[in-house]
Amino acid sequence: MKLQFKNIAKNFGGLKVIEDFSRDIEEGQLVALVGPSGCGKSTLLHIAAGLEKPSAGQILAAGKPVEGPHPERMLMFQENALYPWLTIAQNVAMALELQKVDRKQAREQAFAWLEKVKLKGFEDYYPHQVSGGMRQRAALARAFISNPKALLLDEPFGALDALTRMTLQDALRELIRETRPTVLLVTHDVDEALFLADRILVFSNRPATVLREFNLAHYEKTHDLSDFADVRRQILGLLGIHAEHGDMTMTEGAGI
Numbered sequence: 001m002k003l004q005f006k007n008i009a010k011n012f013g014g015l016k017v018i019e020d021f022s023r024d025i026e027e028g029q030l031v032a033l034v035g036p037s038g039c040g041k042s043t044l045l046h047i048a049a050g051l052e053k054p055s056a057g058q059i060l061a062a063g064k065p066v067e068g069p070h071p072e073r074m075l076m077f078q079e080n081a082l083y084p085w086l087t088i089a090q091n092v093a094m095a096l097e098l099q100k101v102d103r104k105q106a107r108e109q110a111f112a113w114l115e116k117v118k119l120k121g122f123e124d125y126y127p128h129q130v131s132g133g134m135r136q137r138a139a140l141a142r143a144f145i146s147n148p149k150a151l152l153l154d155e156p157f158g159a160l161d162a163l164t165r166m167t168l169q170d171a172l173r174e175l176i177r178e179t180r181p182t183v184l185l186v187t188h189d190v191d192e193a194l195f196l197a198d199r200i201l202v203f204s205n206r207p208a209t210v211l212r213e214f215n216l217a218h219y220e221k222t223h224d225l226s227d228f229a230d231v232r233r234q235i236l237g238l239l240g241i242h243a244e245h246g247d248m249t250m251t252e253g254a255g256i
């Protein structure tokens with residue numbers, strides 16, 4: 001599903017959060033949004049999800065104006081996305097049950113998706129009985145089970161340790177390769193953006209405008225991002241972070 005942001009602006013009362021944002025996100029593309037904290041990245045996702053209306057401009061999904069939330073455009077958050085009183089399988093199946101899929105069929109599909117994200121054997125556990133990484137695997141299964149045409153990921157692995165995050169990034173990439181949704185990914189992790197994205201948009205402080213766009217679509221990527229050292233340095237520089245000799249120092253006012 002192609003997403004088109006056309007001259008989007010957003011104010012919350014007197015607070016100008018987004019100013020004249022226009023971009024087309026092509027079908028099947030993964031575009032990462034990085035920028036300072038509070039600049040308006042999540043707000044852009046909420047606009048794409050239909051949870052917020054732009055103050056000006058228009059958002060189109062597959063050529064049609066977005067008028068509200070729809071399961072075709074699935075939002076996934078950082079953590080605590082699972083209902084603690086439901087088992088892992090019930091949490092995943094619920095996405096289908098909400099769309100009136102028969103209970104038994106929903107459960108079968110939930111088991112199949114949980115196997116894909118390597119949670120076979122944990123279907124009947126409750127979220128508090130598994131690790132944070134496993135909960136996010138379940139959240140991925142729940143996001144993908146209804147076969148969304150657009151995935152809107154807001155710091156999906158932000159609460160996980162670096163190693164777990166990498167295994168989740170691998171899992172996400174596999175699922176994306178299999179199902180080919182269009183993806184908007186908000187992340188504070190520049191390496192995550194480099195690893196997963198076809199395009200990276202670097203935003204300014206609020207009101208958010210695009211400082212620069214990087215196109216990485218032609219690269220076959222691994223977690224060894226040494227080929228991207230230069231792009232990485234440029235992105236960190238735009239964010240006001242200087243990475244030298246392995247150290248990172250932030251200039252005042254930066255903060256991602």
Ligand SMILES: Nc1ncnc2c1ncn2[C@@H]1O[C@H](COP(=O)(O)OP(=O)(O)OP(=O)(O)O)[C@@H](O)[C@H]1O
Pocket residue numbers: 012015017035036037038039040041042043044256
């Ligand atoms: N529903 C809302 N009502 C009022 N203000 C809001 C609302 N949603 C967001 N804001 C404000 O808009 C600004 C941008 O918020 P947003 O969450 O989009 O930033 P962000 O770039 O995603 O930040 P972070 O990286 O820290 O998550 C913030 O100042 C926030 O307080």
